[in-house]
Amino acid sequence: MKNFTHKKTYHPYISPLDPCPPIRTKTYSTPPHLYMGFQPENLEQFNPREALQAGTLWKAFYDPYYGPKEKGRGPNE
Amino acid sequence: MWIYEKKLQYPVKVRECNPRLAKYLIEQYGGADGELAAALRYLNQRYTIPDKVIGLLTDIGTEEFAHLEMIATMIYKLTKDATPEQLKAAGIEDHYVNHDNALFYQNAAGVPFTASYIQAKGDPIADLYEDIAAEEKARATYQWIIDMSDDPDLNDGLRFLREREIVHSQRFREAVELLKDERDRKKIF
Ligand SMILES: [Fe+2]
Numbered sequence: 516m517k518n519f520t521h522k523k524t525y526h527p528y529i530s531p532l533d534p535c536p537p538i539r540t541k542t543y544s545t546p547p548h549l550y551m552g553f554q555p556e557n558l559e560q561f562n563p564r565e566a567l568q569a570g571t572l573w574k575a576f577y578d579p580y581y582g583p584k585e586k587g588r589g590p591n592e
Numbered sequence: 593m594w595i596y597e598k599k600l601q602y603p604v605k606v607r608e609c610n611p612r613l614a615k616y617l618i619e620q621y622g623g624a625d626g627e628l629a630a631a632l633r634y635l636n637q638r639y640t641i642p643d644k645v646i647g648l649l650t651d652i653g654t655e656e657f658a659h660l661e662m663i664a665t666m667i668y669k670l671t672k673d674a675t676p677e678q679l680k681a682a683g684i685e686d687h688y689v690n691h692d693n694a695l696f697y698q699n700a701a702g703v704p705f706t707a708s709y710i711q712a713k714g715d716p717i718a719d720l721y722e723d724i725a726a727e728e729k730a731r732a733t734y735q736w737i738i739d740m741s742d743d744p745d746l747n748d749g750l751r752f753l754r755e756r757e758i759v760h761s762q763r764f765r766e767a768v769e770l771l772k773d774e775r776d777r778k779k780i781f
Contacts, residue, residue: 544735548762553769567602570755578758579751582738 519550521578546578594654601658602752605745606669611682613746614670615700616737620753621663622697622705625729631656633710633726637719640712645720645767652760659753664695666746720768727761 522542529537559574566572569579620626634653638646671679671693679688686702697705711722734754738747 544731546731546758548758548765551762551765553766554762568752570602570752571759576755576758576762578755580735580738580754581751582741582747584742585744585747 519545519547521546544578544580547576551575600662600665601655602662602749604662604665604669604749606666607743607745609670609672609674609678610743611671611674611679611684613737613741613743614667615682615684615687616740617663617667617670618696618698619700619733620730620737621660621667621695623699623733624709625726625733626699626705627656627660627663627730628697628705629709630726630730631660632707633712634723636710637712637723640714641716641719642771644770645716648763648767652763655756655760659756662749662753666749667695670746716771717768720764720771723764724761724768727757727764731757731761 521544523545524540524542526540529539560572561569561574569577571577622628631653634649634656638649641649676685676688679685713719731754734750734757738750741747
């Protein structure tokens with residue numbers, strides 16, 4: 516179940532004539548639910564307080580997203 | 593029928609007066625993949641979907657209104673007491689001219705909300721796939737708003753909302769599994 520990453524990357528074609536400085540690596544989000552199918556039984560839970568904060572009761576679905584201005588705070592960074 | 597609890601689903605905090613962030617957030621208020629569209633889409637599809645998943649649409653549709661209320665609170669706080677000059681600097685003076693500080697169901701580009709954002713095809717699989725797509729689009733919109741925002745308190749609330757989109761998408765995916773399931777068909781070998 517844990518054989519996935521929350522982020523994938525790809526490398527778009529860079530033309531010598533692109534006016535903006537190229538972004539060589541693009542990333543996109545691939546949150547855990549994409550890999551889950553039907554939710555299996557007996558998954559690990561947050562305690563109620565943590566669950567309210569996280570937005571989900573289930574640890575397996577927790578995928579916090581942080582912007583470029585707040586880097587390094589998420590498990591998916 | 594609904595019962596209203598006079599509190600937000602998740603506390604909304606905003607660090608500073610920032611009308612520009614309000615301009616982005618309005619996308620999730622009255623945009624195509626926003627919370628209003630989501631609530632209305634699911635609560636409307638309930639009538640023409642198999643019994644097994646009606647409750648799910650009711651639950652998620654109801655929760656979307658709780659999200660709408662959070663977004664409204666964020667926008668309200670980000671623009672409360674902002675001067676016309678500040679609104680002008682944020683590029684929303686045209687909103688001010690039309691609405692003062694009032695909220696309006698429109699997207700980030702100022703296009704008013706329209707029912708054509710909400711599909712109802714009557715085919716359960718088609719409708720649920722639309723719902724899954726809507727959740728992923730809302731998740732992406734939250735990412736792009738978080739990318740634009742430097743307000744850590746606001747981002748905390750937005751992260752919560754993004755996580756809820758993930759859970760909703762998961763539940764809609766499970767609904768598709770339920771509806772295509774063949775377990776109750778008699779198998780004779
Ligand atoms: Fe949702």
